[in-house]
Amino acid sequence: SINTDYFFDEPAFNTHDGGYVPLEEPQTPQQPLRIPPLLKPDKETATDTYYTVEAQAGETQLLPGKKTKTWGYNGSLLGQTIVFPKGKTMHIDLKNSLPELTTFHWHGLNVPGPYTDGGCHAPVYPGQTRHIDFKVDQPAATLWLHAHPCPSTAEQVWRGLAGLALVTDEQEAKLPFPRNYGVDDIPLVLQDRRFHEDNQWDYNADYDPDGVQGPTPMINGTINPYFDVTTQRIRLRILDGANRREWRLHFSDDLPFTQVASDGGVMPEPVEFTHLMLTCAERAEIIVDFGKVTPGHTVTLYSDDVPLVRFRVHDFATDTTTLPEHLVDIPDPEVTPDTPIRKVVMSGMDEEVMIDGKKFEMQRIDAKQKVGNVELWDVTNTNDMDGGMVHPFHMHGTQFLVVSRNGKAPYPNEHGFKDTVGVNPGETVRLKVWFEHTGVYMYHCHIIEHEDGGMMAQIEAYDPDHPQTYKLMDMDTL
Numbered sequence: 481s482i483n484t485d486y487f488f489d490e491p492a493f494n495t496h497d498g499g500y501v502p503l504e505e506p507q508t509p510q511q512p513l514r515i516p517p518l519l520k521p522d523k524e525t526a527t528d529t530y531y532t533v534e535a536q537a538g539e540t541q542l543l544p545g546k547k548t549k550t551w552g553y554n555g556s557l558l559g560q561t562i563v564f565p566k567g568k569t570m571h572i573d574l575k576n577s578l579p580e581l582t583t584f585h586w587h588g589l590n591v592p593g594p595y596t597d598g599g600c601h602a603p604v605y606p607g608q609t610r611h612i613d614f615k616v617d618q619p620a621a622t623l624w625l626h627a628h629p630c631p632s633t634a635e636q637v638w639r640g641l642a643g644l645a646l647v648t649d650e651q652e653a654k655l656p657f658p659r660n661y662g663v664d665d666i667p668l669v670l671q672d673r674r675f676h677e678d679n680q681w682d683y684n685a686d687y688d689p690d691g692v693q694g695p696t697p698m699i700n701g702t703i704n705p706y707f708d709v710t711t712q713r714i715r716l717r718i719l720d721g722a723n724r725r726e727w728r729l730h731f732s733d734d735l736p737f738t739q740v741a742s743d744g745g746v747m748p749e750p751v752e753f754t755h756l757m758l759t760c761a762e763r764a765e766i767i768v769d770f771g772k773v774t775p776g777h778t779v780t781l782y783s784d785d786v787p788l789v790r791f792r793v794h795d796f797a798t799d800t801t802t803l804p805e806h807l808v809d810i811p812d813p814e815v816t817p818d819t820p821i822r823k824v825v826m827s828g829m830d831e832e833v834m835i836d837g838k839k840f841e842m843q844r845i846d847a848k849q850k851v852g853n854v855e856l857w858d859v860t861n862t863n864d865m866d867g868g869m870v871h872p873f874h875m876h877g878t879q880f881l882v883v884s885r886n887g888k889a890p891y892p893n894e895h896g897f898k899d900t901v902g903v904n905p906g907e908t909v910r911l912k913v914w915f916e917h918t919g920v921y922m923y924h925c926h927i928i929e930h931e932d933g934g935m936m937a938q939i940e941a942y943d944p945d946h947p948q949t950y951k952l953m954d955m956d957t958l
């Protein structure tokens with residue numbers, strides 16, 4: 481059966497906020513959707529890949545007239561797409577050519593924190609380069625890279641520091657998914673911005689402690705994009721890369737689509753939808769079949785009633801591929817009555833946001849979990865049903881499983897690995913969490929202004945036989 485629901489609590493949608501900024505259809509000419517190029521390795525062997533990722537300032541032609549001052553990785557805005565083949569060792573130079581400190585956080589990547597994963601304890605000062613090495617050790621997935629210096633993550637992401645990282649593996653390669661990057665395998669980074677005088681962005685002018693929004697949809701750094709479809713099926717790797725906005729996605733004529741992957745990779749079963757809501761930092765890979773669309777027609781992707789991308793359907797070869805009912809096996813470690821249950825409480829809105837009644841402190845480790853041990857995390861959003869908001873809960877250093885929502889089954893697309901989960905007001909979402917690497921990991925609301933505002937904490941995954949100490953940065957030394 482086809483799911484026609486957004487599932488999340490309608491009264492908590494961001495559309496009901498006092499500060500909600502409705503999206504508006506851009507009045508500028510349609511432009512081809514930008515496809516971020518694939519980042520070329522500096523060097524590659526059978527076992528190792530070397531990359532340089534440079535954070536830089538630049539200018540981007542987004543609207544007719546003046547260019548917009550933007551930031552990006554290996555380009556003026558957003559990033560080049562980085563491929564991480566499973567099993568290979570990556571060697572990456574992280575170069576900061578910006579006028580201020582930044583960090584390079586690999587959202588969703590299973591690497592040790594707090595340095596390799598690039599949270600706030602791994603600063604790269606202007607003009608400097610940090611080097612990281614890691615082995616890619618997780619299933620194929622759509623991950624992302626973004627800046628994470630506390631407390632200016634939100635502003636740096638707003639300026640453009642966000643890119644995609646795709647893990648590839650042999651298991652995914654065997655599935656009948658489109659995977660011709662840029663042709664039928666298309667990233668869609670969904671963001672929103674407000675253009676001020678001379679086509680410039682102004683983070684401070686738009687500031688809202690509940691998350692900065694703008695009325696103009698920006699998709700892969702394109703305003704008012706179209707995409708020329710030349711195959712019957714396309715795969716969209718959708719990322720909610722907005723600071724605050726939820727996207728309620730649907731196609732014209734309620735064209736159904738199939739979700740095949742969530743944040744952490746391919747889901748055990750494909751799930752069919754006509755409507756899909758993503759909260760901040762969530763990813764969904766969907767396959768859209770244009771088989772019933774007459775070439776020459778356009779299928780539009782909307783959020784609520786605002787067009788985001790127009791898919792211009794051209795002639796295509798008939799494609800009779802069907803998806804198997806079962807895609808992959810997901811490990812699901814056993815829990816027993818003795819499995820510890822950890823409670824995490826997200827509370828407040830605006831400047832009042834906290835986790836467990838506390839604001840984030842860089843040098844405070846809030847919790848500990850033995851590496852390899854499975855625990856249940858009960859993550860509660862204490863906001864009121866009436867007037868509260870959905871807080872997207874994100875964890876570094878792990879992909880978790882969603883066990884239940886207020887004791888009931890999770891949503892149909894929450895049976896695979898996730899690193900971010902929207903928690904409704906008054907709801908407790910139970911997660912199954914384990915860490916594979918020792919380290920210190922942040923967990924937080926991914927409304928980025930909430931994160932910067934202190935709705936964040938950190939946990940140490942420890943090995944009792946190998947105690948470690950970590951040099952944790954201090955807000956004041958930044």
Ligand code: C2O
Nearest residue numbers: 587628761874922
């Ligand atoms: Cu997407 Cu702590 O980050």
Ligand code: CU
Nearest residue numbers: 587588875876
């Ligand atoms: Cu992250």
Ligand code: CU
Nearest residue numbers: 871925927930
């Ligand atoms: Cu929040």
